[in-house]
Amino acid sequence: MDTSAKLLQTSGEKSPVRPRGKKPRRFSVGNAGFYVFLIMASAFFVLPFYVMLVTSFKSMDEVRLGEVFSPPQVWTIAPWIKAWATACTGLECDGISVGFWNSVRILIPSAICSILVGAITGYALSFWRARHANLLFAVLLFGAFVPYQIFLYPLVRAYSLLHMNSTMFALVFSHVLFGLPVMTLVFRNFYSSLPQEIFKAARVDGGGFFQIFIYLILPMSAPMLVVASILQVTGIWNDYVLGLVFGGLQNRPMTVQLINIVAPSGAEIEYNVSMAATILTAIVPLVIYMVSGRWFVRGIAAGAVKG
Amino acid sequence: MASISIRDIEIRFEAFQVLQGLDLEINSGEFIVLLGPSGCGKSTLLNAIAGLIDVADGEIWIGERNVTWEEPSDRNIGMVFQSYALYPRMTVEGNLSFGLRMAGVAKAEIERRITRAAQILRIEPYLKRRPSELSGGQRQRVAIGRALVRDVGVFLFDEPLSNLDAKLRTELRVELKRLHQELGTTMVFVTHDQIEALTLADRIAVMNGGIIQQFDTPDDVYRRPNNRFVAEFVGSPAMNFFDGTVVTRGRSIGFEVRGGPTLDLDGYAFASRPTADARASLGIRPEQISLSKSDRSVSMPAIVNLVEPMGSDKLLWATAADTTMSLRTAPDFEVPLRQPIDVFFQASQVSLFGENGERL
Numbered sequence: 001m002d003t004s005a006k007l008l009q010t011s012g013e014k015s016p017v018r019p020r021g022k023k024p025r026r027f028s029v030g031n032a033g034f035y036v037f038l039i040m041a042s043a044f045f046v047l048p049f050y051v052m053l054v055t056s057f058k059s060m061d062e063v064r065l066g067e068v069f070s071p072p073q074v075w076t077i078a079p080w081i082k083a084w085a086t087a088c089t090g091l092e093c094d095g096i097s098v099g100f101w102n103s104v105r106i107l108i109p110s111a112i113c114s115i116l117v118g119a120i121t122g123y124a125l126s127f128w129r130a131r132h133a134n135l136l137f138a139v140l141l142f143g144a145f146v147p148y149q150i151f152l153y154p155l156v157r158a159y160s161l162l163h164m165n166s167t168m169f170a171l172v173f174s175h176v177l178f179g180l181p182v183m184t185l186v187f188r189n190f191y192s193s194l195p196q197e198i199f200k201a202a203r204v205d206g207g208g209f210f211q212i213f214i215y216l217i218l219p220m221s222a223p224m225l226v227v228a229s230i231l232q233v234t235g236i237w238n239d240y241v242l243g244l245v246f247g248g249l250q251n252r253p254m255t256v257q258l259i260n261i262v263a264p265s266g267a268e269i270e271y272n273v274s275m276a277a278t279i280l281t282a283i284v285p286l287v288i289y290m291v292s293g294r295w296f297v298r299g300i301a302a303g304a305v306k307g
Numbered sequence: 308m309a310s311i312s313i314r315d316i317e318i319r320f321e322a323f324q325v326l327q328g329l330d331l332e333i334n335s336g337e338f339i340v341l342l343g344p345s346g347c348g349k350s351t352l353l354n355a356i357a358g359l360i361d362v363a364d365g366e367i368w369i370g371e372r373n374v375t376w377e378e379p380s381d382r383n384i385g386m387v388f389q390s391y392a393l394y395p396r397m398t399v400e401g402n403l404s405f406g407l408r409m410a411g412v413a414k415a416e417i418e419r420r421i422t423r424a425a426q427i428l429r430i431e432p433y434l435k436r437r438p439s440e441l442s443g444g445q446r447q448r449v450a451i452g453r454a455l456v457r458d459v460g461v462f463l464f465d466e467p468l469s470n471l472d473a474k475l476r477t478e479l480r481v482e483l484k485r486l487h488q489e490l491g492t493t494m495v496f497v498t499h500d501q502i503e504a505l506t507l508a509d510r511i512a513v514m515n516g517g518i519i520q521q522f523d524t525p526d527d528v529y530r531r532p533n534n535r536f537v538a539e540f541v542g543s544p545a546m547n548f549f550d551g552t553v554v555t556r557g558r559s560i561g562f563e564v565r566g567g568p569t570l571d572l573d574g575y576a577f578a579s580r581p582t583a584d585a586r587a588s589l590g591i592r593p594e595q596i597s598l599s600k601s602d603r604s605v606s607m608p609a610i611v612n613l614v615e616p617m618g619s620d621k622l623l624w625a626t627a628a629d630t631t632m633s634l635r636t637a638p639d640f641e642v643p644l645r646q647p648i649d650v651f652f653q654a655s656q657v658s659l660f661g662e663n664g665e666r667l
Contacts, residue, residue, distance in 0.1 A: 206380030
């Protein structure tokens with residue numbers, strides 16, 4: 001501690017000056033209302049998850065009792081195993097694991113490609129000042145706000161004309177396409193906050209379009225890459241419509257498989273298996289949010305404030 | 308070392324015309340300063356030479372080559388920026404070698420050039436550091452080094468000293484001049500700081516409104532400004548101006564200060580014989596006015612209102628013919644305050660401007 005801080009502290013202790021007015025009370029009606037609101041808000045999110053969790057560990061006999069809030073009398077992981085490996089989705093009975101691996105296979109190329117393409121487009125728009133760059137950007141922005149259901153039918157027609165309907169490529173391509181506006185927006189705004197002179201210096205030094213991008217811009221993009229990864233990974237993992245429409249039967253992602261498991265199919269609904277399957281599906285985005293929440297906020301802020 | 312020739316170039320930003328029909332000839336090995344207020348087009352001109360801005364019309368030649376449509380890296384230039392523009396994720400060594408690596412220069416040669424540049428700029432101890440671990444002066448030295456290692460014929464500087472504090476700025480200014488003497492490279496330096504311009508330049512191009520107002524040696528720019536803009540922009544404190552009319556009496560020409568005496572202007576080198584009774588303004592620099600009479604000096608009554616001791620000299624603020632003016636005296640000179648006195652100057656040293664602002 002330096003001397004000035006010491007001085008401040010000691011003079012504060014001996015100071016005859018006392019704060020005027022009433023001491024703020026620890027407890028007040030307003031405070032209580034605030035806490036009641038917070039508790040209710042968290043209960044709104046936590047209770048359903050709690051019910052799912054306890055139900056998934058109950059046997060069907062216990063589920064039938066209808067005591068949704070009580071913890072299981074006998075814990076069993078059989079519903080989880082069934083959900084993962086043997087639950088029936090339509091005709092096949094291989095569980096949701098098929099969908100899990102499909103989702104992983106969709107996620108990895110889609111996320112990497114859409115982030116990379118978005119970063120390159122954002123870089124081109126903010127540094128290379130292409131002719132009509134602003135117009136291009138406006139069109140892209142507009143694309144971000146158009147409901148993508150509008151494009152579904154034209155795309156299906158286009159893919160079937162090119163004989164690529166119901167292929168992995170069509171699905172990944174669609175993800176990249178629909179991710180492009182937001183990814184471009186995120187990266188363009190971040191790159192616009194970087195000093196132009198660094199880019200000019202690199203051009204004088206003889207860097208080409210991709211050399212400057214790879215050696216200079218990409219290493220400076222770490223905070224935005226984290227933000228973009230979170231946005232894209234959760235977005236692509238949670239996607240249902242694109243997977244359903246473009247994936248075809250053999251590429252159905254986990255979300256589509258999940259619906260087939262939980263949807264009523266005439267026989268008794270196995271709530272415990274449905275709950276386990278749902279939690280399994282939700283676990284990837286959940287973990288990502290928990291692990292990277294801090295980086296996410298940091299990355300968002302990094303674009304706004306000049307470092 | 309290379310000469311630069313700018314021929315009738317035109318630059319537009321969308322509908323807005325920044326430069327039009329601009330010509331500039333820079334000799335090989337010269338140190339040229341582009342001086343002007345912000346928005347005068349000096350940085351635009353520099354960026355055009357570097358190839359970072361496209362020209363709408365005209366040609367740019369560097370050395371014996373027309374580089375108007377060449378890439379910045381193919382123009383035989385190196386550039387130093389106001390914000391240093393170092394690559395933040397690379398070490399000093401990485402910053403220096405980036406351009407050479409892009410050009411595919413051999414490793415041993417890169418090493419040799421970095422060692423030499425680091426020696427010249429005295430940055431050898433920092434080669435392994437990141438830019439964020441350097442002070443402002445060191446960063447700018449690295450930025451200069453980045454141009455140095457590329458062995459180019461022309462150095463371009465875009466206000467490189469503006470981000471530094473006053474002491475460092477003076478230091479680096481001297482170092483730049485030494486560097487120019489050592490290397491003999493052609494240098495083009497953009498600034499709005501007249502001290503930098505006067506101290507560094509072989510020739511100064513004073514710019515305003517996208518037009519080169521005067522392209523001359525610092526001495527000529529300072530003592531024989533082409534027009535009122537140059538006269539007002541260069542010099543601190545600014546040149547004093549008196550409004551009045553040109554009068555002719557037989558063969559001799561005089562200047563009648565409005566609300567003041569008529570001054571004899573024998574000894575002033577007129578560009579052409581002025582028309583009688585033309586309105587004009589007379590400019591005198593503060594240090595050209597004296598409180599003691601000397602041979603062939605012209606006198607004018609004045610009253611000193613205020614004294615500012617500057618250490619090395621004294622700055623007096625006086626009124627003459629209802630106009631405020633400043634003048635410099637020796638620091639030990641005792642000045643009678645608020646009393647009518649006479650001030651003196653040589654007609655050969657003043658500047659006379661016509662109504663259109665051009666030098667008479």
